Amino acid sequence: MNDEAVDRPRLTPKGARTRARIVEAAAALIHARGVASTTLEEVKVAAEVSGSQMYHYFPDKNELLQAVIDYQADTIVKHNRRALGSPKGVEAWRKMVVAGVGSTQGKGGCALGSLGGQLAESDPEARALIAAGFDQWAAALSDGLRSLRAEGRLRYDIDPDDLATTLLATLQGGLLLAQVQRSTRPFETAVDTLLALAIGLEPSQEPTG
Amino acid sequence: MNDEAVDRPRLTPKGARTRARIVEAAAALIHARGVASTTLEEVKVAAEVSGSQMYHYFPDKNELLQAVIDYQADTIVKHNRRALGSPKGVEAWRKMVVAGVGSTQGKGGCALGSLGGQLAESDPEARALIAAGFDQWAAALSDGLRSLRAEGRLRYDIDPDDLATTLLATLQGGLLLAQVQRSTRPFETAVDTLLALAIGLEPSQEPTG
Numbered sequence: 144m145n146d147e148a149v150d151r152p153r154l155t156p157k158g159a160r161t162r163a164r165i166v167e168a169a170a171a172l173i174h175a176r177g178v179a180s181t182t183l184e185e186v187k188v189a190a191e192v193s194g195s196q197m198y199h200y201f202p203d204k205n206e207l208l209q210a211v212i213d214y215q216a217d218t219i220v221k222h223n224r225r226a227l228g229s230p231k232g233v234e235a236w237r238k239m240v241v242a243g244v245g246s247t248q249g250k251g252g253c254a255l256g257s258l259g260g261q262l263a264e265s266d267p268e269a270r271a272l273i274a275a276g277f278d279q280w281a282a283a284l285s286d287g288l289r290s291l292r293a294e295g296r297l298r299y300d301i302d303p304d305d306l307a308t309t310l311l312a313t314l315q316g317g318l319l320l321a322q323v324q325r326s327t328r329p330f331e332t333a334v335d336t337l338l339a340l341a342i343g344l345e346p347s348q349e350p351t352g
Numbered sequence: 353m354n355d356e357a358v359d360r361p362r363l364t365p366k367g368a369r370t371r372a373r374i375v376e377a378a379a380a381l382i383h384a385r386g387v388a389s390t391t392l393e394e395v396k397v398a399a400e401v402s403g404s405q406m407y408h409y410f411p412d413k414n415e416l417l418q419a420v421i422d423y424q425a426d427t428i429v430k431h432n433r434r435a436l437g438s439p440k441g442v443e444a445w446r447k448m449v450v451a452g453v454g455s456t457q458g459k460g461g462c463a464l465g466s467l468g469g470q471l472a473e474s475d476p477e478a479r480a481l482i483a484a485g486f487d488q489w490a491a492a493l494s495d496g497l498r499s500l501r502a503e504g505r506l507r508y509d510i511d512p513d514d515l516a517t518t519l520l521a522t523l524q525g526g527l528l529l530a531q532v533q534r535s536t537r538p539f540e541t542a543v544d545t546l547l548a549l550a551i552g553l554e555p556s557q558e559p560t561g
Contacts, residue, residue: 260469
């Protein structure tokens with residue numbers, strides 16, 4: 144996602160840390176409150192940087208927003224890469240996504256998907272970046288599903304790419320239901336039902352807790 | 353959804369038509385542009401009503417927003433009730449939802465779900481109404497799936513309520529992917545993959561076109 148690093152003058156290590164601090168603060172505020180309710184001033188305070196530092200790294204809110212989208216996509220893809228490559232991996236991945244929703248009771252929705260809902264109709268550049276993030280997320284899931292298939296653990300009549308798209312859609316929709324209902328239940332139901340249908344995961348094989 | 357009709361003084365037929373015109377105009381504008389970008393003034397112009405008529409039916413934007421949520425939920429539930437009761441019904445329902453997304457290339461997202469993404473964190477009353485709408489939507493889907501099961505057309509190891517929740521999550525997430533990617537493809541893939549896994553729908557039985 145960080146193609147812009149090529150165009151941009153290279154940052155000193157200290158500069159890179161300052162920039163990262165701004166992006167992380169912005170990502171947290173935007174996830175909690177939404178894009179429209181987050182000001183550059185609030186990000187500046189949360190990141191503990193000066194106004195001139197903010198302006199140096201992010202001359203306007205759009206650039207910051209794009210950095211936040213990249214950051215959220217990178218973070219998610221990192222956690223989903225090679226996650227589904229074995230039945231143990233699937234179980235661990237399921238625990239990870241359910242715990243993620245449980246920690247907030249769905250508040251804020253998906254860190255990447257909720258940006259899509261807010262920006263898709265008003266910011267074409269953001270929309271394209273979010274679409275690219277979803278593509279990478281689906282590709283990461285698909286990689287794992289291919290390994291699972293090679294091990295004979297995935298039904299052979301299912302295309303791993305199609306299942307990855309379906310899993311991503313189910314995650315996104317399940318998160319929206321959880322966000323609106325303030326409960327992890329619909330999210331867990333949707334993810335577990337799809338996994339049971341596609342992979343026939345038997346949780347009893349993997350004692351939990 | 354229309355519990356408020358009980359509390360509210362009964363409208364004359366003409367009054368009910370005027371109110372409905374305002375709600376439909378607001379629903380269309382909000383779906384196209386989002387809640388934050390739609391003003392009462394624009395709704396007034398689109399509905400061709402006077403300022404005093406607007407104020408009479410909707411003293412503030414929140415009341416109008418609640419009426420729009422009810423309207424979108426009622427419309428959707430009507431189209432999903434008893435929709436999945438037979439293989440033919442499933443095929444027709446699939447065509448309906450895919451055509452719905454295709455007509456806009458996903459623009460605006462789900463008429464109900466997109467309101468959830470916009471309002472869940474800022475408007476608890478709206479959030480609760482949207483959650484109730486999702487519950488009714490899932491119940492409508494579940495009704496159909498129960499009939500399908502009674503006909504032996506649904507795998508017996510699947511709970512119809514769980515599958516309804518999963519289907520709703522897949523619709524919502526598929527719509528978000530379609531909205532962000534400006535393509536119906538991820539939506540169709542997600543819906544078709546889930547239906548194939550759960551129902552084993554064979555489209556070849558139902559010649560299309």
